[in-house]
Amino acid sequence: MSLLRVEDLSVRFETDDGVVHAVDRLSFELGEREVLGVVGESGCGKSVSFMSLLRLLPETAKVDGSARFGDADLLRMPTSQLRRVRGREIAFVFQEPMTSLNPAFKVGNQIGEVLQRHLGLSRSAARRRTIELLDLVRIPAPDRRVDEYPHQLSGGMRQRVMIAMALACDPKILIADEPTTALDVTIQAGILDLMRDIRERLGTSIVLITHNLGVVADIADRVIVMYAGRKVEEAPVRELFASPQHPYTNGLLGAIPRPRTVATRERLREIPGRVPSLAELPTGCAFAPRCPRADDRTRSQVPELREVRPHHLVACFHPGPDEEEAVA
Amino acid sequence: MSFVDTTAAALSPRARRRRILRRRLLRRPLALVGLVVATAFILGAILAPWIAPYSAGATDFNAILAHSSSKHLLGTDELGRDVFSRILWGARASIEAGVLATLLAMAFAVPIGIVAGYYRGWVDAVIARLTDVLLAFPFLILAVGLAAILGPSLTNATIALGVGAAPALIRIARGEALALREEDYVRAAIANGAGDVRILTRHVLPNMLSTLIVQATVAIPTAIIGEAVLSFLGLGVQPPTPSWGVMLSDAQSYLSQAPRLAVYPGIAIFLCSLSFNLLGDGLRDILDPRTTR
Numbered sequence: 001m002s003l004l005r006v007e008d009l010s011v012r013f014e015t016d017d018g019v020v021h022a023v024d025r026l027s028f029e030l031g032e033r034e035v036l037g038v039v040g041e042s043g044c045g046k047s048v049s050f051m052s053l054l055r056l057l058p059e060t061a062k063v064d065g066s067a068r069f070g071d072a073d074l075l076r077m078p079t080s081q082l083r084r085v086r087g088r089e090i091a092f093v094f095q096e097p098m099t100s101l102n103p104a105f106k107v108g109n110q111i112g113e114v115l116q117r118h119l120g121l122s123r124s125a126a127r128r129r130t131i132e133l134l135d136l137v138r139i140p141a142p143d144r145r146v147d148e149y150p151h152q153l154s155g156g157m158r159q160r161v162m163i164a165m166a167l168a169c170d171p172k173i174l175i176a177d178e179p180t181t182a183l184d185v186t187i188q189a190g191i192l193d194l195m196r197d198i199r200e201r202l203g204t205s206i207v208l209i210t211h212n213l214g215v216v217a218d219i220a221d222r223v224i225v226m227y228a229g230r231k232v233e234e235a236p237v238r239e240l241f242a243s244p245q246h247p248y249t250n251g252l253l254g255a256i257p258r259p260r261t262v263a264t265r266e267r268l269r270e271i272p273g274r275v276p277s278l279a280e281l282p283t284g285c286a287f288a289p290r291c292p293r294a295d296d297r298t299r300s301q302v303p304e305l306r307e308v309r310p311h312h313l314v315a316c317f318h319p320g321p322d323e324e325e326a327v328a
Numbered sequence: 329m330s331f332v333d334t335t336a337a338a339l340s341p342r343a344r345r346r347r348i349l350r351r352r353l354l355r356r357p358l359a360l361v362g363l364v365v366a367t368a369f370i371l372g373a374i375l376a377p378w379i380a381p382y383s384a385g386a387t388d389f390n391a392i393l394a395h396s397s398s399k400h401l402l403g404t405d406e407l408g409r410d411v412f413s414r415i416l417w418g419a420r421a422s423i424e425a426g427v428l429a430t431l432l433a434m435a436f437a438v439p440i441g442i443v444a445g446y447y448r449g450w451v452d453a454v455i456a457r458l459t460d461v462l463l464a465f466p467f468l469i470l471a472v473g474l475a476a477i478l479g480p481s482l483t484n485a486t487i488a489l490g491v492g493a494a495p496a497l498i499r500i501a502r503g504e505a506l507a508l509r510e511e512d513y514v515r516a517a518i519a520n521g522a523g524d525v526r527i528l529t530r531h532v533l534p535n536m537l538s539t540l541i542v543q544a545t546v547a548i549p550t551a552i553i554g555e556a557v558l559s560f561l562g563l564g565v566q567p568p569t570p571s572w573g574v575m576l577s578d579a580q581s582y583l584s585q586a587p588r589l590a591v592y593p594g595i596a597i598f599l600c601s602l603s604f605n606l607l608g609d610g611l612r613d614i615l616d617p618r619t620t621r
Contacts, residue, residue, distance in 0.1 A: 083522075086521035088521060091519070094516055096512045099511065100516045165520065
């Protein structure tokens with residue numbers, strides 16, 4: 001039973017340099033209590049896809065496709081109705097905890113504002129609930145922190161406040177866009193721990209957008225790998241790590257430092273080349289110029305997604321895990 | 329570990345911030361002087377009926393064009409009216425016009441500027457170009473022209489000064505809104521379902537307040553000088569009601585016999601606008617968010 005079903009989502013930006021296809025026919029589903037990891041390099045369209053679902057993009061973005069949420073289409077509902085979905089049914093946590101809070105108000109008031117607006121709570125009820133929420137996201141001394149201004153909190157603390165704000169109305173879906181990127185590694189672990197806890201205790205479905213496969217391995221149930229605006233691979237998390245099919249996924253996995261590689265002083269493998277400009281994608285597979293398996297067919301035709309193993313989709317003509325000797 | 333630290337920690341954040349601001353103010357003697365002098369002028373204007381030795385129109389025909397004396401602190405004018413009293417009464421017109429004109433300008437310039445900067449598009453283009461056109465006219469020329477159209481009175485002079493000050497304020501509010509709309513917390517608020525009105529009133533306006541406060545303290549002295557100019561030209565306060573501009577105007581005919589009649593109101597205008605300017609400069613430093621911790 002899927003909570004959110006996105007079909008053929010495309011996002012185009014019309015710029016002076018021509019049309020940029022930031023997202024190209026992306027389809028996916030999100031189930032209840034599911035944690036979906038979305039992985040890809042900067043500019044692969046992962047943030048843009050999810051921001052377009054809540055119509056948070058500037059007006060220059062042209063969005064096509066459909067996004068079924070309950071019995072409505074997020075991309076077509078009137079803005080007034082969408083405002084009741086934003087923050088209440090689907091909540092967003094952004095990458096930048098340092099600047100995502102309004103410096104002019106106490107953090108408690110900012111969370112309380114969401115509660116008052118969406119749930120119609122009174123001031124005092126909102127305040128009580130805010131303290132509960134701060135406690136839920138494991139902020140120490142929540143009854144004191146509630147009256148502090150953002151500049152008095154550390155980065156990790158602020159990200160917890162942002163998560164508390166996102167959870168305020170008990171949303172069905174929490175979209176976290178690189179929630180740990182701006183934070184220290186130790187703080188990152190705490191935030192991920194918190195996310196896992198939230199799914200367990202509140203049953204919230206979580207979309208975790210990240211460029212870090214390690215984060216995904218830690219927490220996600222299913223993973224979507226994106227490259228140049230397209231979904232190139234999708235699989236349950238164990239399956240993906242056990243048997244990565246797309247050469248890009250293989251490349252990403254090869255670039256993760258592991259105890260073994262550190263011990264043997266093996267060089268980390270990088271993916272040669274760089275992400276192509278979305279305004280001038282190559283014909284054929286977008287990954288072809290960087291791909292060790294590319295051939296004439298790859299360079300002339302775009303591979304479609306197909307199911308190569310159970311629940312494992314990949315868009316590649318030559319799928320399969322890398323051979324181990326490729327390291328040598 | 330000293331007990332000073334424990335008292336600081338015991339203070340609420342608000343009290344601590346207030347204490348920081350107070351310490352910053354005390355470290356800027358010029359701003360402090362500005363604050364004291366401006367407050368003195370405002371108090372003088374409010375308390376004129378009680379502290380002025382004479383009423384504004386009281387004539388003493390035994391002391392016409394008299395020099396300073398214990399009876400008339402700054403002497404008298406050609407009708408034997410006490411200059412010191414008239415300067416106090418005149419402060420009312422000047423400060424009233426200065427403050428009200430600035431408030432009036434704020435009241436419509438800030439919403440217009442915010443709407444232009446936040447919504448962009450053709451609304452912004454129209455407002456920005458109209459503002460540019462109005463800014464091409466020097467402030468005083470604009471105010472004098474408007475006052476001439478509206479007819480001479482203190483109310484009309486205030487309106488004219490307010491409208492004259494508006495273009496600069498529109499531009500400032502627009503610039504601030506342009507920057508603030510890109511802030512992450514505005515995006516976060518949209519993602520949390522906030523509507524436009526809430527975003528503008530809760531997220532955009534409060535974060536430009538310190539800029540606006542500083543701008544107000546710059547606009548007030550300009551309006552005070554503007555009021556004096558309009559009254560001097562006969563477009564503002566009408567004699568016999570006292571105003572610094574009217575006093576300057578009256579003093580013209582006696583410039584060779586009693587230049588002090590022009591000097592005293594001149595000093596009043598000078599000190600009053602200088603004090604507001606110094607205060608504004610100080611406030612800009614004190615409220616600058618980049619130095620706030």
